[in-house]
Amino acid sequence: MERKEDNLSSGINPPGTLEIRHISKAFPNVQALDDVSLDIRAGEVLAFVGENGAGKSTLLKIINGDYQPDSGTMSIDGEQLSFPNPYIAHKAGIRVIYQEPEIISGVDVAENIWVGELPMKNGFLDRKTLYATVRKSLQEYGFDGILQPEMMGDQLSAAQRQLVEIMRALKSGVRVLALDEPTSSLSDDEVERLFKLVRQLRSQGLAIIYVSHRLAEILTLCDRIAVLRDGRLITVKPAAELDDHEIVHLMVGRELKDIFNRTHIVSDREVLRVENVNSRWHHDVNFHINAGEVVGFSGLIGAGRSELAKVIFGDLKKESGNIYLDGTDISINSPDDAISKGIGLAPEDRKKEGLVLIRSVLENASLVIVKQLTKLGFVNRKREREIATQFVDKMNVKTPSLEQQIGKLSGGNQQKVVLARWLAAKPKVLILDEPTRGIDVGAKAEIYKLIDELAGEGLAIMFISSELPEIIGLSDRVYVMCNGRITGELAHNELTEEKLLELSMVDELAESAKIKNTTEKVNL
Amino acid sequence: MKQNNQNESGSVNKKNAFGRFLDFIGSENLSLIIALVLLIFLITVVSGWVGLAGGNKFFTWQNLLNSLAQAIVISGLLALGETVVALGGFMDISIGSIASCGSVAAAGALVGSGAIGSLHIFPQNNVFFSILAGVVIGLIAGLINGMIVTKLHVNAVVATLGTQAAFAGAAFMLAPDGKPIGVVTQQNFTWLAQGRLFQNANVPALNGSKWTGIPVLTIILLVAVIIMHVVMRYTSFGRAVYAIGGNTTAARLAGINVNSMRVRMFMISGGVAGLAGVLLASRTTSGNPINGQGLEMQAMTAVFLGGTSTSGGKGTVFGTFLAVIIVGVLNNGMNLLGFNTFVQKVALGMLLVIAVAISQYRVLHAETVRKSSKK
Numbered sequence: 001m002e003r004k005e006d007n008l009s010s011g012i013n014p015p016g017t018l019e020i021r022h023i024s025k026a027f028p029n030v031q032a033l034d035d036v037s038l039d040i041r042a043g044e045v046l047a048f049v050g051e052n053g054a055g056k057s058t059l060l061k062i063i064n065g066d067y068q069p070d071s072g073t074m075s076i077d078g079e080q081l082s083f084p085n086p087y088i089a090h091k092a093g094i095r096v097i098y099q100e101p102e103i104i105s106g107v108d109v110a111e112n113i114w115v116g117e118l119p120m121k122n123g124f125l126d127r128k129t130l131y132a133t134v135r136k137s138l139q140e141y142g143f144d145g146i147l148q149p150e151m152m153g154d155q156l157s158a159a160q161r162q163l164v165e166i167m168r169a170l171k172s173g174v175r176v177l178a179l180d181e182p183t184s185s186l187s188d189d190e191v192e193r194l195f196k197l198v199r200q201l202r203s204q205g206l207a208i209i210y211v212s213h214r215l216a217e218i219l220t221l222c223d224r225i226a227v228l229r230d231g232r233l234i235t236v237k238p239a240a241e242l243d244d245h246e247i248v249h250l251m252v253g254r255e256l257k258d259i260f261n262r263t264h265i266v267s268d269r270e271v272l273r274v275e276n277v278n279s280r281w282h283h284d285v286n287f288h289i290n291a292g293e294v295v296g297f298s299g300l301i302g303a304g305r306s307e308l309a310k311v312i313f314g315d316l317k318k319e320s321g322n323i324y325l326d327g328t329d330i331s332i333n334s335p336d337d338a339i340s341k342g343i344g345l346a347p348e349d350r351k352k353e354g355l356v357l358i359r360s361v362l363e364n365a366s367l368v369i370v371k372q373l374t375k376l377g378f379v380n381r382k383r384e385r386e387i388a389t390q391f392v393d394k395m396n397v398k399t400p401s402l403e404q405q406i407g408k409l410s411g412g413n414q415q416k417v418v419l420a421r422w423l424a425a426k427p428k429v430l431i432l433d434e435p436t437r438g439i440d441v442g443a444k445a446e447i448y449k450l451i452d453e454l455a456g457e458g459l460a461i462m463f464i465s466s467e468l469p470e471i472i473g474l475s476d477r478v479y480v481m482c483n484g485r486i487t488g489e490l491a492h493n494e495l496t497e498e499k500l501l502e503l504s505m506v507d508e509l510a511e512s513a514k515i516k517n518t519t520e521k522v523n524l
Numbered sequence: 525m526k527q528n529n530q531n532e533s534g535s536v537n538k539k540n541a542f543g544r545f546l547d548f549i550g551s552e553n554l555s556l557i558i559a560l561v562l563l564i565f566l567i568t569v570v571s572g573w574v575g576l577a578g579g580n581k582f583f584t585w586q587n588l589l590n591s592l593a594q595a596i597v598i599s600g601l602l603a604l605g606e607t608v609v610a611l612g613g614f615m616d617i618s619i620g621s622i623a624s625c626g627s628v629a630a631a632g633a634l635v636g637s638g639a640i641g642s643l644h645i646f647p648q649n650n651v652f653f654s655i656l657a658g659v660v661i662g663l664i665a666g667l668i669n670g671m672i673v674t675k676l677h678v679n680a681v682v683a684t685l686g687t688q689a690a691f692a693g694a695a696f697m698l699a700p701d702g703k704p705i706g707v708v709t710q711q712n713f714t715w716l717a718q719g720r721l722f723q724n725a726n727v728p729a730l731n732g733s734k735w736t737g738i739p740v741l742t743i744i745l746l747v748a749v750i751i752m753h754v755v756m757r758y759t760s761f762g763r764a765v766y767a768i769g770g771n772t773t774a775a776r777l778a779g780i781n782v783n784s785m786r787v788r789m790f791m792i793s794g795g796v797a798g799l800a801g802v803l804l805a806s807r808t809t810s811g812n813p814i815n816g817q818g819l820e821m822q823a824m825t826a827v828f829l830g831g832t833s834t835s836g837g838k839g840t841v842f843g844t845f846l847a848v849i850i851v852g853v854l855n856n857g858m859n860l861l862g863f864n865t866f867v868q869k870v871a872l873g874m875l876l877v878i879a880v881a882i883s884q885y886r887v888l889h890a891e892t893v894r895k896s897s898k899k
Contacts, residue, residue: 313777315776315777334781335776335777335778335779336779336780336781338779339778339779340779345777347777352771352773352774353771353773353774353777354774354777355771355774356766356767356770356771356774356775356837357770357771358770358833358837358838359766359767359770359837363763363766363767367767367774367775367778367780368778368779370760370763370764371760371779373760374759374760377759377760377761378758378759378760379758379759379760379763381758421778
């Protein structure tokens, strides 16, 4: 903590340093940033690292003027800055390059870079001067090989688009440049060139923010590393004092709270078995879940967990492999199939995929069971209301009436209605995809308790979550996924956040080891 | 909280008569009833203040039974079918052309003329099979619409714009050499449009005009309204339509077979349009391929005026019915007051835009309320 304060004595900062002081930003139900203060020094590359949802993107968006902070200040050389929109931030010399920069597709590279201030001659575009200027600056930065001024915007690769955006920034006299996951779509060769550019810009005195999941890149490129967790700045340390395992530890380092109470007992009876499943998103996935078992699925966003849930649920197609329910090989072609065989899915995005927001609590709660309550086309509305009332009460949903439009309830209560819907359907396997995302702590605790109860009643639960504490606290067993594969299986007593994160970053860590080896060889 | 729940549900049970009335018509339809009352007030009272004559004829049995109650039937039926499609989040603009097909098919089956008559599958001079022919043609047209939308993934407006032209042409192909099929001698058939029920009921005269019985047409519309209301409110199909219109993905992930429901939606709107075509043939005593032309316009006006959301998922059959009456009263009143049909067309077009603007305002207003209540 003291070290953190040491970093903030603005006297030692070189001119051109972006000083961020006490920035906080809250969204409904979540404190995205909590009193963050740090310096982005001119002439250095500063890395932002943290888990999904740690606050990196929010901080970038505040720096870029996309969001306004609830409190706190930003300044350069004592000059107070506030950015109502990105345009003002750009004019002040601050620019964030996002993963997918916006390029005008019908216009060439030169015009894309100079858009807004094109050189004119007699009222017409002076293409000759424009191309000459752009070619010169491309040569200056060593990009004449991969980017020509004549290339059209819609023919550019992701890497080239990023370069265009960077050139735009350089042209307008940028002082603080932030790169958000810049290498995720680049080849090794392109990464090398980008690093060369970043080092060149650093030596010219720019302050550079580098956001990435790739620890190896961060350790080779960056001067200091800022670790964010749960919206708070945990530490800022020189890169030389850290290694990748230490960074991972700093990223997760949380205490488990005792809101997890596992009282259910796992049975020996296997309910769901998935064998050698391949799909557009998956490679040879194998796992099983027993009756009364909560099986966690951990991994980074994009690892293929939600897609796996939808493949099992019949909403996405599998290319090969078998799914067994109670020992029988079943084929599932649609969610309807899956439901009739006893599988339920509470999807990841409650509002987009789970609820009919403009309809009532009652209709949302009974959406799945309506079919079972229908005779000769008519719904037994009395029975429907009884069952809905029973499960809405069981879930302790706070609503003025069953007729209430569900879109008007809080996120936690909405999620409880989704769960009530599935409880009413009495499935054998229940897939919960991020069931606690965006809901408050109280509702979370209730949902944890319910998951435990459901397992106690013999349900097999596939529990997908990006929050490590809840995965560790609730799961009897955990599968970790990375890039569409299952990279590890851990029993409850083997679970630690470090292990989970390492398994979910297996590919990234392997790459980092590879780069380390090659640099060592070069040094020899 | 539980305590609280019980209190609130307790108060629901103790609702007064007005509350129960509101529950029955749906509180969102109250504004339509107010609009209807205002409109009638404009026609009957205000028109006199500005010197327009004819408003006093509105409340006569002659006007209510002979003009108004019959005029709303065809567009009313079309609007009922369109409501189902609109609640499911789509639009069917081919219903006018389908009505033309139904009209020619029914007349053709009845007198054994045209393409349908030459098939010899429907016995001639039989009103039941004539109606059946019109409805079946409508169902087939709806099936085609549904298949184009679900299997070929064509946007519903574009798909039914295409079939609107195609079905309009098909109506001419069903008729012998494209000419209308006269059914004026088929009195059993023309009774559908001209017959009256309860003629001998003892109802007092209204403004000196005698009770003449309720048109069979109007009874057909009322029965259709009740059936459609029941379908949308009490069957699993109706519930699925609301869910699909409200959130297609959520409906699919809850096990609803979205495509099959969509095909059924279009078949209902097609079948009902076919029936409307049959009644058109009866009313005009001719199976004419131009019978249904342009009728989708009035029907869609009524659907959106009736409170059905343009994106689906919200709205009621009863709301559409009220809107059908409003549109009917507007046309009827303008007739009585001596406005020509061109002015009526302008008024109808404006009404459609205003109706949608009001429903958009409601949506936006609801969102701002939600946002500000969060803060």
